[in-house]
Amino acid sequence: MQLRRVPSKTKIKLTNSKKSCKKRKQQNCRKNDKCVCMPMQLSTFEFPRIWKELRLKNQLCDGIVRCADGTEFKIHRAILSAASPYFRALFTNSINRGQPETYEANVSIPGKIFALLLDFAYTGTCSINSTNVENLLKFADRYEILGVVQMCCRYLLDELSPTNCLGILHFANQYFCSDLVKRGQRYVKHNFAKVLGESSEFVHLDKNELKEIISDDELNIKHEEIVFDAIMKWINFCPNSRKIHFFELLRCVRFGNMLRENILIISNHQFVEEKSECKEYMEKVVAQTELAAYPGKIDVNNILFRPRISYDVLFAIGGWSAGSPTNFVETYDIRADRWLLSSDTDSFPRAYHGLCTLNGIIYVIGGFDGNQYFNTVRRFDPVNHTWSECACMYHHRCYVSVVMADNMIYAMGGYNGRSRMNTAEKYDPSKNQWEMIPPMQKQRSDASAATLNEKIYIVGGFNGQEVMRSAEVFDIKTNQWSYIPQMISARSGVSLVVYDNTLYALGGFNGYVRLTSGEKYVPGESPWWTEISEMMTPRSNFATVILDDYIYVIGGFNDNFVSGSSTINFVEYYDPEADDWYDASPMNLNRSALSACVISGLPNTKDYSILGRSQQEWGQGAEIGSN
Known part of the structure; x- marks a missing residue:
């Protein structure tokens, strides 16, 4: 039996290894004891x-x-x-x-x-x-x-690791280390797919422990099919004694978030056929998913359709929209495939800025508001929903390239209102201080940079006369710049991103048109850049992030044969394994010259999810989640 998902496949795996299951008694534990373990x-x-x-x-x-x-x-x-x-x-x-x-x-x-x-x-x-x-x-x-x-x-x-977290969790329960238990439970839910694949202790969970895990809104899974895989792995370890729990566990699967063909496969599973209550339930599931409301609506009150809360939050900040800079912030809920407008707007609109994250804080660097070129730096705390000012850069920079490396923030090149620059500087958040570093070998504005193995790579851009193909690298240890092979295409407004030790240069403007093309380079292995599949939409000055092992491209400028160019809200993502692109839901606003980042493991991730937004708007927090 095989379940299909887009863009790759999830199989229902069967596990036949057998070990005796042991239960440990609670010792020295009273419910009213205060935890002192941290x-x-x-x-x-x-x-x-x-x-x-x-x-x-x-x-x-x-x-x-x-x-x-x-x-x-x-x-x-x-x-x-x-x-x-x-x-x-x-x-x-x-x-x-x-x-x-x-x-x-x-x-x-x-x-x-x-x-x-x-x-x-x-x-x-x-x-x-x-x-x-x-x-x-x-x-x-x-x-x-x-x-x-x-x-x-x-x-x-x-x-804590995927192989030992369940054992540590059981051990902590014995000694009423409630803080450790809480963090251990969170670790299991946030790393569930790895725990399922690597932990030998998973099959020794009791039914209630498994049900608690797979019922949780914060279970971090890319696809709901993984939950069904987990149920089958657990049951098939001791099928004779565990089959009686199949229906109870089956009701924890959120079928509305599955591909329809996988729902039909499960509805014909042997365990479903053997029990009338399972068969009746799956008939209702098939009917409900077939008659589900139009795709734009998500019913968070219906457990079948309620999306899980993502472990990762994508923030898209600022940019150019409707002819002027904006201070809008949108967040993307990947489990619901929905963009949410946030109230966490800054008081300073800006576009063509840089952005990066460090220790759960978002730093917005430089940029342009239509009149001024900024050397200012703003920081956003997504836990407290607050903005604050940081030390200013030495130089005003829009079209700036920004990365984080070795717990420092690097700002390179850009345009100061008079010239394109090759200067670069770094910021130490612990000291709230900027420091100049050696300049790049080329003047670059509207370039893009990324970090890989303690080296900073920067590609493309515009030097005031031409759009460039050249690329260079800064070695943090030696404090020196050197050239790497040129890209296939000249690109300004390009996005450079790192995935699996590979540099990907995507889109941009070659001096004539916006590009759909992309290319990749593996430092130390590739003699040159090689082409990848083209994006569905040509774009420049867009945002790029890594999310769920896919490369997301967000917004940007698009060629328009009437006006010359226009901002777009289109979003798509690239699967490096399949070398193919797929559509995602568009942003609420058309935006170019924006920046984006992903923060993982926020304690208030729910604030940025469609489930959390629904509960805030409708005040149904206690009711949502009942089965």
């Missing part, structure tokens, strides 16, 4: 060196701790009590008031683990690795050594 509360107290020295020399010790394996440790009761409320209560005998203090303790901790706990008590440090973290967290939790619990949780959070 290291926000770690003290900055500096531990006196004398403590470590006294411990190593067994001097002034006034207590003994015996471990489960017979190892004995001479300790200072006050120091251990400061790190652990458990040992404080034990040594002071506060449980049995009036009784003399205790000087000895027997604990069920392996000696090697207790030695690490003592390291923390005496120095504030603890050596954590993959072989000891489970025992450290278990015993630190049992004996109330909060600092080690926090360190272990931070270590596990940093180590």
Whole structure:
């Protein structure tokens, strides 16, 4: 059985490996306990060196701790009590008031683990690795050594991967590390396709855990067919005992977001045919999807049609529209294939500007408002929905090329109102300061740049006399520019983007017409640029981003035989594997000379989704989502 999707294919995969499923009991966990697993509360107290020295020399010790394996440790009761409320209560005998203090303790901790706990008590440090973290967290939790619990949780959070995240999540649940559980759950949902393909623990989820994951609006999947693949993989691991859950899990699939031919394939699946309730349900699904409202409408109240919330948000900012610069911001919800006008407009309209993101912040650099050429820099915080001013560049620049590399922002070339420039500068956000770097070898405005392997590539542009084919590269380490092979076509208003270690130069203006052509170059491998499939729409001065492993081109100038050129709102995307282009929904506004970027993993991604917008407008947040 095979499900088809555009532009590539998703197969329903069957898994037959078998392992016994084990459940772990909750330990030391109460629902009302406050989570203390994240290291926000770690003290900055500096531990006196004398403590470590006294411990190593067994001097002034006034207590003994015996471990489960017979190892004995001479300790200072006050120091251990400061790190652990458990040992404080034990040594002071506060449980049995009036009784003399205790000087000895027997604990069920392996000696090697207790030695690490003592390291923390005496120095504030603890050596954590993959072989000891489970025992450290278990015993630190049992004996109330909060600092080690926090360190272990931070270590596990940093180590999250598709192969281990489910195991870490189960482990965190045992010790009521609610922050780690929350972040682990988010990791699973945001990386679900990789977890499904790489985690050996996926098939050991219980039914309720699987249902919770695949029912979530924030499940990050490119295609809804993946959810059905996941259900089949889980059931086929133990088909005899798990087939009874098929109908319940099937209802979590949002069939309205599938290709119709895949819905028909699933409706004829063996498991559907075997149960009348499944068959009746799929008949209703087929009927509803066939009679669905016109394509422009999305019913977020109907679970079949409600899109998931994308992990990635595409922002399109500024540009030239209706004969003047604009400050409009639009966001693209890829799961719904819809553009949404945002209220997060800046107070300064601009076009022909640069844009990049760093640490979840969007930086808008230079540009032109119809009268002034800017050297100003504005930053937008999409979490707080706020704009603010940054330090100005040394030079005014519109038609500027901007990239982010090595946690710095680079602005190159452009036009200052008098001449095309070859100067370049970089910005350090941590210092809010610009610094000049060596100039390019060519004057370039309306060029485009991209970063690959600690090198900045810039191609095309206009030098005041001609549209250029030339390209060059800046080595961040050596601080030097050098030439790379010229492009096939001269291009200004071009877009350069990196995908899979390959540079793609798309569209632009060759001095005569806007181009549909594109070409690619692999630094270090290709001797020259090679052509790729042409776009459906000729365009220059458009925005380009990587989203869902596709290259999206957005808006721009298009040739118009009446007026000479016109702004457009057309959007299309390129699949590098298929070497083909596909249509996406157009923006709400015709715009050229705009810039765009993608930010992943925003905590408020829902604010920029069609589901979030619907809930804001209709106030139905609690009701939306009921099955």
